[in-house]
Amino acid sequence: MLDIRFIRENPEAVRAGIAAKRSEDVVDQILDLDKERRTIIGEVEQLKSRRNTVSEEIAGLKRTKQPADDKIAEMKGVSDDIAALDQRLREKELALNLLMDTVPNMPHSSVPIGNDAKDNVEVKRWSPNGDDSLFEKRAGLDHLALAEKHGLFDFKRGAKIAAAGFPVYMGRGAQLERAFINFMLDLHTRSHGYTEVLPPFFVNATSLRGTGQFPKFADQVYHMPADELYAIPTAEVPVTNLYAEEMIPVEALPLLHCAFSACFRREAGSYGKDTRGFLRVHEFNKVELVKFTLPENSYEEHEKLTADAERVLELLEIPYRRIICCTGDQSFGNSKQYDLEVWSPVEGAWLEASSCSNFEDFQARRANIRFKRDAKSRPEFVHTLNGSGLATSRLMVAFLETYQEPDGTIRIPEVLHPYLPFTSIA
């Protein structure tokens, strides 16, 4: 959510940001409602002020046992007027908030203007020893064939016991998945300074609104109406909301958390697109990185967070690239977004394995996450950042294809040996 005062004072800048993000321009409606709202506030508060004054006079008269009947009679109508104005005010505020929720975060000045993914800009490419030949399409079994050959996953039985898009990991496939997760958690907690969190996988609607999934993406989240709970689409939701409505001690900033969770996404409307195997699933596993920072440090922390995610791929020696998402492709709530894409040599395609975003104070304002610079200063909103570090599903695809030998054996890189009871899948 943006600051209403910022919109009031910079309507043209907001209009430009909305246009760059390909969102609907509601600035005029917001300004109108804001004006009406403030007019009503002026009227109703004048009445309330009068009521308070007279109430005190009545109290004074009662205390000295003097009659106050005429003043009481005078106030009877005033309270009704106040109630009517309060009602109108609530209606205006409700309408205003609904619109405010649809305004995206403003893109940072360093983000390229663009329409869609085609306008994203590659800013970095990495492969072991800088070997560019690794970015070529190669012959070999794709991840589904490899999984079949070695009995790593069971998509059919996943569909039987749940639904299509809910993978089952079997045997060495399950162990490999667990090794990825443990490896990433250990890296981020031991080498990158993050504190581990294992959050609930269900949250309430307030939390989803806090991080920006609601109201815009409500149809993408699994809902359990009997208990009014929602399955998390990412650990970003529970972890960011840990400090909702709180004042974080300034000395605790920056606050760094990493969290493993399963992630649940309905992917409504995307049927038929990239549906094979792990390319698009309803449930997947992810280690998420979340930061709470001082406003002036968030862009520096964004670079570090992205580098922390990249480190996973570098240690696993998986070729990847970093792209900066253009204004039309970045997400609703963030101001700057890097995507990390792993190279899938058999698909011959880049697969998104991570998305690292700076939300500035957009989520912090919605969730009311604040800090004070010192005891005397006013509270300010922190900046929140998050990024996958990483999601395992696309990583698994690239990993299996990258590490297959000519005979279909999958070699396990040394960095994972401490996490597995085998060094190859043959």
Added chain:
RNA sequence: GGAGAGGUGGCAGAGUGGUCGAAUGCGACGGUCUCGAAAACCGUUAAGCUCGCAAGGGCUUCGAGAGUUCGAAUCUCUCCCUCUCCGCCA
């Protein structure tokens, strides 16, 4: 699932329908004292909205919502949450 207790300021914890945004304690901040610190003493100590160039003013907030009343932290109703005990259970 059943029974009970409770939700008040950063924390702890009082509160009679009317000088209650709220006693008191702790903490924090500023000051006196000190070479410095501790102790002691004095003072300050919420947030949001709104009007105003500012100084400053106004309004709201005692878990949430509704009600009674001229007036609600205080009375009534509904809901939410926390804790304790019993039952069941991974």
